[in-house]
Amino acid sequence: MNPSETVQSGDLSLAVYTWGTPAPGKPNVVLVHGYPDAASVWTRTAEILAERYYVIAYDVRGAGRSDVPDHTKAFELEHLVEDLAQVVEATSPDQPVHLVCHDWGSIQSWEAVTTDRMAGRIASYTSISGPSIDHAAYWIMSRLRSGSTQEMATVARQLSHSWYIGAFQLPLFGPAIWKLGMDKLWPSILSKVEGVQAEASPTQTKDGSIGVNLYRANFVQRLLKPQERRTDLPVQVIVAKRDRFMLPEVLDDLPQWVPNLWQREIDAGHWVQISHPERVAAMASEFIDFVAGGAETTALRRARRRGVRKPMTGKLVVVTGGGAGIGRETLLAFAEQGAAVVAADIDLAAAERSAELARLLDVEAYARQVDVGSTEQVEAFAQWVESELGAPDVVVNNAGIGLSGKMLDTSVADWDKLLRVNLWSVILGSKLFAQQMVDAGKRGHIVNVASAAAFSPNKALPAYSTTKAAVLMLSDCLRGELAEKHIRVVSVCPGFVDTGITTATRFVGVSADEQDKRRAQAKKAYGRRNLKPDAVARAILDAVTNDKPEVLVGAEAHVLRFVSRFLPALSRRMARLDLAK
Amino acid sequence: MPAPALTFTAADLDGFREVQRLAYRCAETIAAEMEPGMTEREVAARMKDFLMSEGADDCFHQPFAWFGDRTAFRGFIGFKHLAGFNPAFYPSNRRLERNMPFILDCAPTRNGHTADIGYCGVVGENRALDRLMDDLMEYRFLIVDLVRQRQSLAEVSQAVDRLCLKHGYEPRHKAYPFEVLAHRVEKLQDDGRPQHLSLARFGVRNVTELLKDRVRGAREGWSPLWNSKAGSDHAPTPGLWAVEPHLGFRGVGAKWEELLVITEDDAFWLDDDVPQVRRWKERGLWPADTARKAA
Incomplete structure (x- = not known):
């Protein structure tokens, strides 16, 4: 996959890919990938979305064909938000964009929708398998403080799903495993463990080893000193029911930060955009159309989250x-x-x-x-x-x-x-x-x-x-x-x-x-x-x-x-x- | 054996009506003062003070206050041991929160006349409570209509049970002692004393009257405790009855309680100027043709 253009953000240049053509009145959709992926993870979803929208994806700094910063601090969330802002500025100067983000792309986009840098530039946000670190920190604290053993067990369970985050803080460990062969094994690991068929990416070694810096630059800092992150933007959260890396319980308190919230489920593992590109595209479209002034479909109406999430919400x-x-x-x-x-x-x-x-x-x-x-x-x-x-x-x-x-x-x-x-x-x-x-x-x-x-x-x-x-x-x-x-x-x-x-x-x-x-x-x-x-x-x-x-x-x-x-x-x-x- | 005739004079009924208005004024006044954070005990004590200051000299029972899911008698309060005499009925340290339903129930006696009322409300809003309170109107018409038709009191109570089933509510008055939908109220002697004895929060003189009625009723074939059971399978007994349908839906309960006057061939609610009727009228629920009916 070759970039259609490059966008400059600070001293780095970012590889940007587009599908379809922009037109007045046609919504622009920006896809942000996670770790250890590159923009190519969106290919199938982007092709479907491009039938109706102008679709933009880019390689996050350090991944794919984008430049690699030379120090860990350059992976802090504010720089990632700046990259997104520059891409949006270059590709959709006249209208706010609809974000669809996965994994780390979603984590960094929470930062974009809850801070001022991109105010007025985002129309809606569809988040898949990536909570705000600050929200997660508050979620953990409130559960530990509740004194309920059941709540604490939930925290322990989530932490056991996040083991790799701890491992990535170790010197050498993260980059080393990618360089020592995990890059070659990755497609077969995905196929065996996740059941998804992904093509081998030519930049997999880099995506895996450089991307470890995303964790190193942000996790500990944010978990220890979280800030209240709120947004009035319409947000759709898509939960992958069999996600190995995230429990849906982490989203329990979300309505307290996000008043305009919809939450839906896909019966799939972590990489939904590879396993179910049609479903992801359909859900994203439904939401984008609604935000753009269309009707709220029955499915969306049922997915609307107000107040506490209950076990059968959305069923x-x-x-x-x-x-x-x-x-x-x-x-x-x-x-x-x-x-x-x-x-x-x-x-x-x-x-x-x-x-x-x-x-x-x-x-x-x-x-x-x-x-x-x-x-x-x-x-x-x-x-x-x-x-x-x-x-x-x-x-x-x-x-x-x-x-x-x-x-x-x-x-x-x-x-x-x-x-x-x-x-x-x-x-x-x-x-x-x-x-x-x-x-x-x-x-x-x-x-x-x-x-x-x-x-x-x-x-x-x-x-x-x-x-x-x-x-x-x-x-x-x-x-x-x-x-x-x-x-x-x-x-x-x-x-x-x-x-x-x-x-x-x-x-x-x-x-x-x-x-x-x-x-x-x-x-x-x-x-x-x-x-x-x-x-x-x-x-x-x-x-x-x-x-x-x-x-x-x-x-x-x-x-x-x-x-x-x-x-x-x-x-x-x-x-x-x-x-x- | 002939049932007793109605022995109350118009002046007696006026006395009962006055004390029922006092009781409802008490509930409305205290309810208006209620704020999140208050406990059931504090509110019950305020009601007691109010009634004493307005000249109440005795009671059928001292004021009760129930908050939250206690209004639906959920949890320990719902156990039916000792025929329903459950200490969990007594006001507790449960604190009021916003949007939490509450029920106030008081039964003052003044100059020998006793009333027993139930009043519910919420600080904030509660849609389930609103719905229950709206639906409670149907019970008020049903009960008096069936008594006018001279159906047996057990049949009236069973009709209330069936209406609960249709509505999808639990008849929570079944958690009261002896599962009563209503109990009789008698006139006491006005001895001029400012206070009378209560035991376990129940007024001794009023409970004694109830026991006397129980003995007399056993002889004459009626019961002063009106429920769905065989003991109430008799024609409506003339006299005054404190009727208290109490509905529950999940964790929300609602009730009203009013005196019903039953004569040899008729029946009517002692007073139509009560908060629940005013509320139904305000909400446009009150049927137009009842003026004629009530007259």
């Missing part, structure tokens, strides 16, 4: 049967963790109420009327979710109805309805949403709500138990299938939970009066058991957070599972008892 959770009982509690449990939620329910008013409650927890919430027994409606709903909100991160197939009565008393119509609502809906919901997750490359969760009845045969619940057993088996098979796509399937088997389903259950083969009596009995018995829907909601949240394949809720669920596995004769005996009496 989208869909719950069927979200208007009541376990569904509503699950919806609220995820909302409380910061997730945007969609309540689907046959009763629109109930779904809207759930959404309204979720909004009280400061999240985006949507309500849709869906009869999960109708294929057309479920398909239309899934379509709506994908086109309006994007593929969900968690889908909870929860909607279900109760039916009690002997097999010989259960009509074909009753069977048909129960199979549609309790089983077919789960089949469809799992299939459609899993496909969306696969298409979007999301490592999501499909949660299917079965029941302890799935493994507890009883003559009073033949139809209901059959549908739930099928849901359990379906989930087990699907889990196997989706494992390689990293999509997790969770099956949930609650015991006797006190929800509206007890008073809505149909009892076939009995008179209306008898049905009312049995409903009242069931309500009373379940009320006495006092297992609340929020216990199931907490179990689901825990299963999703901690990647558990199956959760049983309530002591009775564990006992029944034990009996079905180890005491099958007893299980068959119990099937003869009439549970509904």
Whole structure:
């Protein structure tokens, strides 16, 4: 890659590369690379961005084809900001630029957006895998001061990811390893450890060994004497979920410094612009267009960060049967963790109420009327979710109805309805949403709500138990299938939970009066058991957070599972008892 | 066995109304003085001083103040041992913070008339609390309507439970002693003494009346403790009832408490000039046709 021009900064000349042509009204985008890279790390991303913008990248001092300063102090942040200012001055004299920066490029650009030198010259900032050192220092201090062992453990974990920063302070060590062969090995290290295919760079030895000075000139100084760094500029932070060098927790306090903040995730390692150039370009464009006066897309709106970041912030959770009982509690449990939620329910008013409650927890919430027994409606709903909100991160197939009565008393119509609502809906919901997750490359969760009845045969619940057993088996098979796509399937088997389903259950083969009596009995018995829907909601949240394949809720669920596995004769005996009496 | 007829005269009801207004004036005055940093104990003590200085000579219970998630009876305060007599109800050293919900609850007696009120608010803003307080209006209409229809008190309480379920709230009054939605209030003798005995923060004379009602009710088939259970499965008993629906949503709780007058064939709220009704009117929530209804 040959530079299109060189820009003078002090006594150094910097190699600048451009894609596309500048035009009035066309945003100018500047890409800043990290360590141990050069501007070439952006090639693919720049080509995509150049379809719509004028794109500029440059080799940071010491790297690529730019000049190498002769002393360590010349790598201090103020000089790096000066370089960026000179490049912007030369390439975009008439309009402020949109910055997209990675790793060290991002660290130094935090300095540029929070200090005065480039005031008015930057329109927006997209930061990938590189926090402000000052912010990080405050983050560490506040956690150490909190006295909480958990917070301190997070700091220790981040420091263990930053081991190389310490190593680079040692004399000789950093430059030596690059000169002793790491430069040649680098592409294969990237491919083995990070899984990204990068071309060998002709300047790799220099990029690696000279760049060590970036760490030496800045880290210790800034960590020990941080200053408050704030900016009102719109900032988009892209978190690489599997970044080996940075924990997302480091960004927890960011809203305190950056009021206009958006935070998004890519399921990738540290070098996202090599592994996912399309995603990086798409996210950058979405943000640039928005800042340039376009609409805030749904995805961006969800990524908006105000106040404390919660574990599920930025996630989208869909719950069927979200208007009541376990569904509503699950919806609220995820909302409380910061997730945007969609309540689907046959009763629109109930779904809207759930959404309204979720909004009280400061999240985006949507309500849709869906009869999960109708294929057309479920398909239309899934379509709506994908086109309006994007593929969900968690889908909870929860909607279900109760039916009690002997097999010989259960009509074909009753069977048909129960199979549609309790089983077919789960089949469809799992299939459609899993496909969306696969298409979007999301490592999501499909949660299917079965029941302890799935493994507890009883003559009073033949139809209901059959549908739930099928849901359990379906989930087990699907889990196997989706494992390689990293999509997790969770099956949930609650015991006797006190929800509206007890008073809505149909009892076939009995008179209306008898049905009312049995409903009242069931309500009373379940009320006495006092297992609340929020216990199931907490179990689901825990299963999703901690990647558990199956959760049983309530002591009775564990006992029944034990009996079905180890005491099958007893299980068959119990099937003869009439549970509904 | 016939239930008791309403024995209160119009003058008696005026006396109860006056003391209910005093109690609400106390809550509003102290709430206006509240600032972040104050503890529940400080606020409860201020309420007590206010009531004493306004001539209260006894109480059903001494003032309570709950801040933050204690308004929703989260944590230790939510344990239901000893039928709900939980020392964690008593004012604690919890400090008020901005945007934190609070509930003030006081029950003064003056010249033999007792009121029991609940009042909630926030220094700053709290959207969940606003929503709960808005929704509390529906409960006020529901309760009096069902009593007018002469539904059993247990059925009324169960209807309140169902409305909570529909709204997505927890009925937190279930954490009160005996899970009561309401309790009876009787007139005491006006003996002219400036102060009367309290034990464990409850006024001995008022609690004695409640116990007497309990004994009498057991004989006549009614209970002075109104909840969703079988003991309240009787026609509305004429008399005065302090009704206190208390809703909880996650860490936020809200309630009001007012005296309901039940006669042999009707029921009405003792006073419509209370802070929560004024608030609903200000927010345009109050339905237009209730003037006729209330009359």
